Amino acid sequence: xxxxxxxxxxxxxxxxxxxxxxxxxxxxxxxxxxxxxxxxxxxxxxxxxxxxxxxxxxxxxxxxxxxxxxxxxxxxxxxxxxxxxxxxxxxxxxxxxxxxxxxxxxxxxxxxxxxxxxxxxxxxxxxxxxxxxxxxxxxxxxxxxxxxxxxxxxxxxxxxxxxxxxxxxxxxxxxxxxxxxxxxxxxxxxxxxxxxxxxxxxxxxxxxxxxxxxxxxxxxxxxxxxxxxxxxxxxxxxxxxxxxxxxxxxxxxxxxxxxxxxxxxxxxxxxxxxxxxxxxxxxxxxxxxxxxxxxxxxxxxxxxxxxxxxxxxxxxxxxxxxxxxxxxxxxxxxxxxxxxxxxxxxxxxxxxxxxxxxxxxxxxxxxx
Amino acid sequence: xxxxxxxxxxxxxxxxxxxxxxxxxxxxxxxxxxxxxxxxxxxxxxxxxxxxxxxxxxxxxxxxxxxxxxxxxxxxxxxxxxxxxxxxxxxxxxxxxxxxxxxxxxxxxxxxxxxxxxxxxxxxxxxxxxxxxxxxxxxxxxxxxxxxxxxxxxxxxxxxxxxxxxxxxxxxxxxxxxxxxxxxxxxxxxxxxxxxxxxxxxxxxxxxxxxxxxxxxxxxxxxxxxxxxxxxxxxxxxxxxxxxxx
Numbered sequence: 001x002x003x004x005x006x007x008x009x010x011x012x013x014x015x016x017x018x019x020x021x022x023x024x025x026x027x028x029x030x031x032x033x034x035x036x037x038x039x040x041x042x043x044x045x046x047x048x049x050x051x052x053x054x055x056x057x058x059x060x061x062x063x064x065x066x067x068x069x070x071x072x073x074x075x076x077x078x079x080x081x082x083x084x085x086x087x088x089x090x091x092x093x094x095x096x097x098x099x100x101x102x103x104x105x106x107x108x109x110x111x112x113x114x115x116x117x118x119x120x121x122x123x124x125x126x127x128x129x130x131x132x133x134x135x136x137x138x139x140x141x142x143x144x145x146x147x148x149x150x151x152x153x154x155x156x157x158x159x160x161x162x163x164x165x166x167x168x169x170x171x172x173x174x175x176x177x178x179x180x181x182x183x184x185x186x187x188x189x190x191x192x193x194x195x196x197x198x199x200x201x202x203x204x205x206x207x208x209x210x211x212x213x214x215x216x217x218x219x220x221x222x223x224x225x226x227x228x229x230x231x232x233x234x235x236x237x238x239x240x241x242x243x244x245x246x247x248x249x250x251x252x253x254x255x256x257x258x259x260x261x262x263x264x265x266x267x268x269x270x271x272x273x274x275x276x277x278x279x280x281x282x283x284x285x286x287x288x289x290x291x292x293x294x295x296x297x298x299x300x301x302x303x304x305x306x307x308x309x310x311x312x313x314x315x316x317x318x319x320x321x322x323x324x325x326x327x328x329x330x331x332x333x334x335x336x337x338x339x340x341x342x343x344x345x346x347x348x349x350x351x352x353x354x355x356x357x358x359x360x361x362x363x364x365x366x367x368x
Numbered sequence: 369x370x371x372x373x374x375x376x377x378x379x380x381x382x383x384x385x386x387x388x389x390x391x392x393x394x395x396x397x398x399x400x401x402x403x404x405x406x407x408x409x410x411x412x413x414x415x416x417x418x419x420x421x422x423x424x425x426x427x428x429x430x431x432x433x434x435x436x437x438x439x440x441x442x443x444x445x446x447x448x449x450x451x452x453x454x455x456x457x458x459x460x461x462x463x464x465x466x467x468x469x470x471x472x473x474x475x476x477x478x479x480x481x482x483x484x485x486x487x488x489x490x491x492x493x494x495x496x497x498x499x500x501x502x503x504x505x506x507x508x509x510x511x512x513x514x515x516x517x518x519x520x521x522x523x524x525x526x527x528x529x530x531x532x533x534x535x536x537x538x539x540x541x542x543x544x545x546x547x548x549x550x551x552x553x554x555x556x557x558x559x560x561x562x563x564x565x566x567x568x569x570x571x572x573x574x575x576x577x578x579x580x581x582x583x584x585x586x587x588x589x590x591x592x593x594x595x596x597x598x599x600x601x602x603x604x605x606x607x608x609x610x611x612x613x614x
Contacts (some may be wrong), residue, residue: 227472228472230464235461241443242447244478
C-alpha cells in the first residue's frame with residue numbers, strides 16, 4: 001500500500017501552499033501591489049477548474065467512465081451558490097425588492113418559487129451545492145449503470161444530460177434567470193465581493209477545497225475500493241464474476257465525483273461574478289476531458305495541473321487572438337493523445353525515470 | 369448416493385430463433401471433475417453463461433446444491449454463492465500486481481463500504497502466499513499481471529478462482545495456447561482441485577481431456593449427445609460423426 005501523500009502529491013501541495021501564501025501577500029500587503037486583484041480571482045477560478053478536473057479524473061481515470069457531462073454538476077453547484085448570492089442582494093437590487101431577485105420582479109412574479117426557499121441561508125446553499133449534483137448523479141447513474149450502459153453510449157447520454165439542462169436553464173419559466181443567469185452579486189457572508197480581501201479569501205478557500213478534494217480522491221483511490229475501480233475499468237466482466245456488484249461501485253464514484261464538481265462550481269460563481277446556462281454547454285464538459293487527458297488521467301495531480309495550465313493558456317490566447325483558441329486546443333489534444341498517451345505528468349515522470357533508471361529500480365527492489 | 373452440486377434440467381435458450389441450448393440436462397456431483405466437449409456452436413459458452421447468471425434460460429431448471437434457483441441470479445450473485453468462472457481468453461487485471469490480483473479475489477466483503485474501509489489481515493497474507501506457491505508465481509508477485517506470459521496468466525486466473533474459495537469452477541479452454549509441459553501441469557492442477565470442489569472443464573484439446581481422465585459430456589446443437597468415459601464416448605459412432613471424425 002502506498003502512502004497517502006506520495007512524492008507527486010507532496011510536490012503539488014507544496015506548490016499550492018506557496019501560491020496561496022505568496023499571492024495574498026503580493027496583493028494585500030506589499031508596496032505597489034505586484035499581484036493585481038484580477039490575477040487573484042483568475043487563480044481562484046483556475047483552482048476551481050482544477051478541483052473539477054480531479055472530480056472527472058476519479059470517474060474517468062480510475063473507473064473508465066468517460067463523462068462528457070461533468071460541466072452540468074459544476075454548473076448546478078454554481079447555481080446553488082448563485083441563488084444564495086441573489087438572495088443576499090436584497091433591497092440593493094434595481095427594484096429594491098427584499099425577497100424577489102430582480103429578474104423575477106421583471107417577469108412580474110409575485111412570490112418566490114418553492115425551490116428558492118432556504119437559499120437565503122449560506123449553509124443551506126452550500127449543502128445544496130453538493131446535494132443537488134450528487135442526487136442528479138445518483139439517479140442518472142442508478143438507471144444508466146443498472147442497465148449496463150457503458151462506453152460511448154454512456155458518454156453520449158451524459159452529453160445529452162448537460163445539453164438538456166442547458167436548454168432548460170435558458171427558459172425564463174424555469175426560474176433561474178433565463179439566458180442572463182444570475183449576476184450582480186453584492187456580497188458573500190457579509191463581505192463585499194468587489195473587495196480585495198474577499199477575493200483573496202475566496203481564492204484561499206478554493207485552494208483549500210482543491211487540497212481537500214485531492215486528498216479525499218487519493219484516499220479513495222488507494223483503498224481496496226480504488227483497486228476495484230481500476231478492475232472495473234480494465235476488465236469489467238472479470239470483476240463481476242469475482243462477485244463485485246460493479247454498478248454499485250460506479251454509482252458510488254460517480255456520485256462522489258458529482259458532489260466534488262458541485263463544490264468547485266459553488267466556489268467558482270462568486271469569483272467570476274456570474275453563472276449562466278452557458279456553463280452547461282457540452283463544449284465546457286469536453287474541455288474538462290481535455291484538461292484531464294493533457295495532465296494525465298488516473299494521476300489526480302496531473303488532472304489538476306492540466307486544468308490550471310490549459311486554463312492559463314486559454315486566458316493568454318483568447319486575449320491575444322481569440323478566434324485561434326479552439327484550434328490550439330484541438331491541436332494540443334491530438335498532439336498529447338499521439339505523443340504523450342499518459343499525459344504531461346506521465347511524460348515528465350517517465351523522462352525523469354529514464355535519466356536515472358537503474359538507481360531507482362535497484363533501490364525499490366532492495367527495499368522489497 | 370448422489371449429491372448433485374449443480375443440476376440443469378431441460379434448459380433451453382434461443383437467440384433470434386437460433387437454439388443455442390436445447391433441452392439440456394446435466395448433473396454434476398459434489399467434488400466431481402467433468403469435461404465438456406463439443407464442436408463450435410454446440411452451446412458450451414451459453415451453458416456457462418446460464419450457470420453463472422449472465423444469460424437467463426427461456427425454460428428449464430438450473431439448481432444449485434438442490435435448493436437454490438440460479439436462473440434468478442446475476443454474475444455477482446452466483447460468484448458470491450460459490451461459482452468461479454475462468455474465461456477462454458485469460459482475463460486478469462493487467463495493471464494490478466500478481467499479488468493484488470489474488471488479494472482482490474479473496475473471499476470476503478464485496479460491498480462498497482467493505483472495500484473502502486478494508487485493512488489487510490495476516491490470514492489474507494498467508495492465503496495469498498499459499499496460492500502464489502500453488503500457481504507457481506511466487507517470484508512474480510510484485511510484477512504487473514500484464515507482464516506475465518500467456519500460460520502464467522491462465523494460472524493466475526485459476527489462482528484467482530481458487531482465492532474465491534468456490535464450490536464449483538467453470539474453466540473454459542484452460543489449455544489453449546499452452547506448451548505441452550504447461551498443458552500437462554494444468555491438467556494436474558485441475559485434478560488436484562477436484563475432489564474438494566467440483567470442476568467443469570470445457571475443452572477442445574483431446575490430449576488434455578485424456579489427461580484429465582474424467583467423465584466426459586459431449587454437447588451437440590445445444591443438448592447432450594453422449595456421456596461417459598472418453599474411451600466410451602469416442603467409440604460412439606454419432607460422436608465420431610459430429611465431432612471426432614472431422
